[in-house]
Amino acid sequence: xxxGDKPQRRRRVDGEASRTRILDAATEIASERGYxxxxxxxxxxxxxxxxxxxxxxxKDKDDLIAAVIxxxxxxWLSAWQMPTEGTGRERMVAVAMQIAKALLDAPDFLRLGLMxxxxxxxxxxxxxxxxxxxxxxxxxxxTPAIRDLAPGLTDAQVYQLATYAIAGADGLFVAKEIGGDSxxxxxxxxxxxxxxxxxxxxxxxxxx
Amino acid sequence: xxxGDKPQRRRRVDGEASRTRILDAATEIASERGYxxxxxxxxxxxxxxxxxxxxxxxKDKDDLIAAVIxxxxxxWLSAWQMPTEGTGRERMVAVAMQIAKALLDAPDFLRLGLMxxxxxxxxxxxxxxxxxxxxxxxxxxxTPAIRDLAPGLTDAQVYQLATYAIAGADGLFVAKEIGGDSxxxxxxxxxxxxxxxxxxxxxxxxxx
Amino acid sequence: xxxGDKPQRRRRVDGEASRTRILDAATEIASERGYxxxxxxxxxxxxxxxxxxxxxxxKDKDDLIAAVIxxxxxxWLSAWQMPTEGTGRERMVAVAMQIAKALLDAPDFLRLGLMxxxxxxxxxxxxxxxxxxxxxxxxxxxTPAIRDLAPGLTDAQVYQLATYAIAGADGLFVAKEIGGDSxxxxxxxxxxxxxxxxxxxxxxxxxx
Amino acid sequence: xxxGDKPQRRRRVDGEASRTRILDAATEIASERGYxxxxxxxxxxxxxxxxxxxxxxxKDKDDLIAAVIxxxxxxWLSAWQMPTEGTGRERMVAVAMQIAKALLDAPDFLRLGLMxxxxxxxxxxxxxxxxxxxxxxxxxxxTPAIRDLAPGLTDAQVYQLATYAIAGADGLFVAKEIGGDSxxxxxxxxxxxxxxxxxxxxxxxxxx
DNA sequence: AATGAATGAGGATTCATTCAT
DNA sequence: AATGAATGAATCCTCATTCAT
Numbered sequence: 001x002x003x004g005d006k007p008q009r010r011r012r013v014d015g016e017a018s019r020t021r022i023l024d025a026a027t028e029i030a031s032e033r034g035y036x037x038x039x040x041x042x043x044x045x046x047x048x049x050x051x052x053x054x055x056x057x058x059k060d061k062d063d064l065i066a067a068v069i070x071x072x073x074x075x076w077l078s079a080w081q082m083p084t085e086g087t088g089r090e091r092m093v094a095v096a097m098q099i100a101k102a103l104l105d106a107p108d109f110l111r112l113g114l115m116x117x118x119x120x121x122x123x124x125x126x127x128x129x130x131x132x133x134x135x136x137x138x139x140x141x142x143t144p145a146i147r148d149l150a151p152g153l154t155d156a157q158v159y160q161l162a163t164y165a166i167a168g169a170d171g172l173f174v175a176k177e178i179g180g181d182s183x184x185x186x187x188x189x190x191x192x193x194x195x196x197x198x199x200x201x202x203x204x205x206x207x208x
Numbered sequence: 209x210x211x212g213d214k215p216q217r218r219r220r221v222d223g224e225a226s227r228t229r230i231l232d233a234a235t236e237i238a239s240e241r242g243y244x245x246x247x248x249x250x251x252x253x254x255x256x257x258x259x260x261x262x263x264x265x266x267k268d269k270d271d272l273i274a275a276v277i278x279x280x281x282x283x284w285l286s287a288w289q290m291p292t293e294g295t296g297r298e299r300m301v302a303v304a305m306q307i308a309k310a311l312l313d314a315p316d317f318l319r320l321g322l323m324x325x326x327x328x329x330x331x332x333x334x335x336x337x338x339x340x341x342x343x344x345x346x347x348x349x350x351t352p353a354i355r356d357l358a359p360g361l362t363d364a365q366v367y368q369l370a371t372y373a374i375a376g377a378d379g380l381f382v383a384k385e386i387g388g389d390s391x392x393x394x395x396x397x398x399x400x401x402x403x404x405x406x407x408x409x410x411x412x413x414x415x416x
Numbered sequence: 417x418x419x420g421d422k423p424q425r426r427r428r429v430d431g432e433a434s435r436t437r438i439l440d441a442a443t444e445i446a447s448e449r450g451y452x453x454x455x456x457x458x459x460x461x462x463x464x465x466x467x468x469x470x471x472x473x474x475k476d477k478d479d480l481i482a483a484v485i486x487x488x489x490x491x492w493l494s495a496w497q498m499p500t501e502g503t504g505r506e507r508m509v510a511v512a513m514q515i516a517k518a519l520l521d522a523p524d525f526l527r528l529g530l531m532x533x534x535x536x537x538x539x540x541x542x543x544x545x546x547x548x549x550x551x552x553x554x555x556x557x558x559t560p561a562i563r564d565l566a567p568g569l570t571d572a573q574v575y576q577l578a579t580y581a582i583a584g585a586d587g588l589f590v591a592k593e594i595g596g597d598s599x600x601x602x603x604x605x606x607x608x609x610x611x612x613x614x615x616x617x618x619x620x621x622x623x624x
Numbered sequence: 625x626x627x628g629d630k631p632q633r634r635r636r637v638d639g640e641a642s643r644t645r646i647l648d649a650a651t652e653i654a655s656e657r658g659y660x661x662x663x664x665x666x667x668x669x670x671x672x673x674x675x676x677x678x679x680x681x682x683k684d685k686d687d688l689i690a691a692v693i694x695x696x697x698x699x700w701l702s703a704w705q706m707p708t709e710g711t712g713r714e715r716m717v718a719v720a721m722q723i724a725k726a727l728l729d730a731p732d733f734l735r736l737g738l739m740x741x742x743x744x745x746x747x748x749x750x751x752x753x754x755x756x757x758x759x760x761x762x763x764x765x766x767t768p769a770i771r772d773l774a775p776g777l778t779d780a781q782v783y784q785l786a787t788y789a790i791a792g793a794d795g796l797f798v799a800k801e802i803g804g805d806s807x808x809x810x811x812x813x814x815x816x817x818x819x820x821x822x823x824x825x826x827x828x829x830x831x832x
Numbered sequence: 833a834a835t836g837a838a839t840g841a842g843g844a845t846t847c848a849t850t851c852a853t
Numbered sequence: 854a855a856t857g858a859a860t861g862a863a864t865c866c867t868c869a870t871t872c873a874t
Binding site: 031115118121199 | 240244319322323326327328340343368375377378379380382383386387392399
């Protein structure tokens with residue numbers, strides 16, 4: 001009711017803060033319960049803002065979940081990068097260890113993304129499309145690295161190796177989600193990296 | 209749609225048949241839309257029985273989905289078996305091809321199961337527990353086969369290989385779900401089998 | 417399926433036993449939750465017989481609850497009787513103590529009856545009518561006793577005293593239900609009996 | 625029924641008014657049909673707001689009925705007050721007449737409360753707890769009045785008299801509910817007041 | 833930039849009851 | 854004398870969303 005004694009400019013900042021609170025809450029709930037389970041009411045209760053405020057920041061529920069995915073992916077990507085040193089296998093292992101660590105530190109992105117990817121709802125929500133796009137991007141990053149590692153391979157072989165690389169990561173992540181502490185993720189990722197390297201070498205050998 | 213060719217009036221006194229109709233409908237819907245998306249109303253509409261009849265056959269929604277998982281797994285398990293002939297690698301590949309085929313033929317079990325496995329809700333549904341239990345059973349089947357293949361391994365190594373074997377299958381399944389026809393599942397499973405075999409051999413070599 | 421080796425006559429007995437099991441269960445549940453809360457499913461679960469069997473023994477839910485009231489009242493009535501010895505006040509107190517004890521021993525009848533009496537549902541169920549009838553009967557028993565105790569009273573005075581006598585019993589029963597162990601029901605009933613006696617005496621004195 | 629004389633379109637932005645409409649409807653229905661009989665759909669139909677709006681104002685059905693009890697009790701309490709003039713018995717009778725009148729005017733509170741009090745369900749509704757709490761408050765009001773009336777009594781005696789006073793009121797209310805017009809509530813309450821007064825006097829006399 | 837209130841559709845589940853066996 | 858199965862209506866409650874303020 002009192003007016004004039006609050007700096008108008010703060011608004012922007014508060015708005016951004018609210019948006020963040022909403023995204024935090026939505027991330028937590030969506031990775032607990034998936035798309036359908038992440039109700040606006042639950043997000044509202046967790047972040048303390050009324051449901052109508054969520055609609056001020058996001059067009060609809062789909063928009064909110066897409067934003068969650070987007071932000072999670074940005075955080076995830078910033079956590080690791082391709083190493084450029086060492087021999088072929090060493091570099092492979094180095095990357096794998098980074099991914100393993102990133103998965104342990106920030107599992108939301110992948111958990112939520114996989115949940116969306118596995119669902120086959122009639123009308124595809126934007127959130128799922130966002131995850132698939134983001135994953136394509138990862139693919140684009142991986143492909144040249146493999147080509148660099150084993151120059152003699154055909155495009156189809158590179159594609160297959162990249163697919164296998166990502167599939168292994170997904171599968172190991174799932175194993176960790178199910179198995180909990182009994183799963184030694186770093187060791188498994190090292191094994192995966194070695195297997196990939198061996199496969200690449202074998203492919204090159206076989207084509208000669 | 210056609211009318212006249214179904215006996216309108218037997219109804220009542222089927223029991224087992226109704227249960228099966230419900231399970232069929234629930235399987236289809238749940239593997240399309242996950243746990244939360246599989247509403248009782250949807251299942252009821254698809255199987256033709258009123259919602260209240262579903263509750264005669266199943267205690268609640270959770271019980272229904274758990275039954276879906278249980279039945280799907282039994283069907284899936286019966287679709288493949290350990291081969292007993294050939295060299296180690298050949299046998300490995302033979303198993304992998306069977307699994308690939310089973311995944312292509314009846315993906316319901318794994319899709320639904322993985323969706324549940326990824327969720328982390330505060331009170332875990334019995335359906336998820338059922339999937340985890342059933343997966344443990346698959347583990348028990350796999351372990352002796354690996355031990356047979358590479359007799360020199362320690363328990364921990366066998367466990368790690370079995371985990372990696374299943375993780376690869378999960379990951380490749382996810383890849384197929386996302387990538388669709390661009391994914392050559394049999395080729396990837398063959399690659400996975402080879403990688404597994406190589407890893408086992410490498411492990412034995414390193415421990416000597 | 418086997419036939420001939422069971423005496424046909426047992427049927428009657430089994431039927432009676434089932435009926436009793438149903439009534440026992442219905443009594444317990446109805447005094448816990450009232451008329452609307454006593455669902456057939458709950459009764460079925462408690463007595464172990466399927467819901468359809470309840471409908472074999474009772475026409476409908478209303479009929480079942482009416483039977484519960486009827487049986488409870490018979491049990492309750494058989495638990496006490498008018499004493500014929502002693503002076504006026506002593507007899508009054510003796511009756512009151514019996515009622516107190518009966519209420520403590522078998523509270524179902526009154527609890528359920530009062531619940532029904534307080535409800536004002538549009539269509540009066542038979543069960544409520546049954547309770548009111550049964551209470552009228554108690555009234556008929558009480559009236560001559562009062563007239564005997566204080567012969568000079570008018571009909572209206574006797575009616576008022578009987579009403580007050582029953583109201584006190586009802587109210588003390590409610591107090592016991594709410595207050596639990598902190599309520600000394602025998603002492604309160606003794607007080608009530610004395611109060612009644614005094615009131616009767618005062619009435620006679622005032623009319624002279 | 626008449627149409628045209630209500631402004632159709634204000635709606636929204638009332639809040640307190642809606643809450644009141646809901647409480648009014650719930651009070652009427654709950655005192656007719658009890659806790660289980662007061663369905664949200666019935667309340668919704670009577671107050672004109674959709675069921676979901678009821679849940680904006682009240683957490684759940686239990687919360688709604690508890691609020692009904694709370695408000696009814698406040699209204700009921702404000703309808704009478706302790707008189708300060710006259711002799712002991714005159715004051716007692718004056719209070720009793722006020723209570724009788726309040727019961728005749730606004731019986732909702734007590735009817736609904738007694739129904740809840742008589743139920744013994746496994747998980748007690750908050751509404752019942754509210755009634756018991758509110759009744760304790762009435763007790764606290766009554767106790768000093770009795771102590772004032774008969775100063776020589778022990779705590780236990782005062783407690784017993786207060787219990788009997790309330791029990792009588794409850795019982796007479798029930799009698800009125802069942803007996804309808806054949807019950808002269810004011811006369812019975814006067815009798816009850818006299819009985820209470822006599823009992824107090826007798827208690828004091830006996831302890832000397 | 834935010835929110836209190838509202839709303840209709842739909843969520844899971846239970847209801848009393850029926851009927852063929 | 855009993856029961857497995859079914860059924861439509863009703864139960865409480867949550868859903869995503871809107872809108873006036």
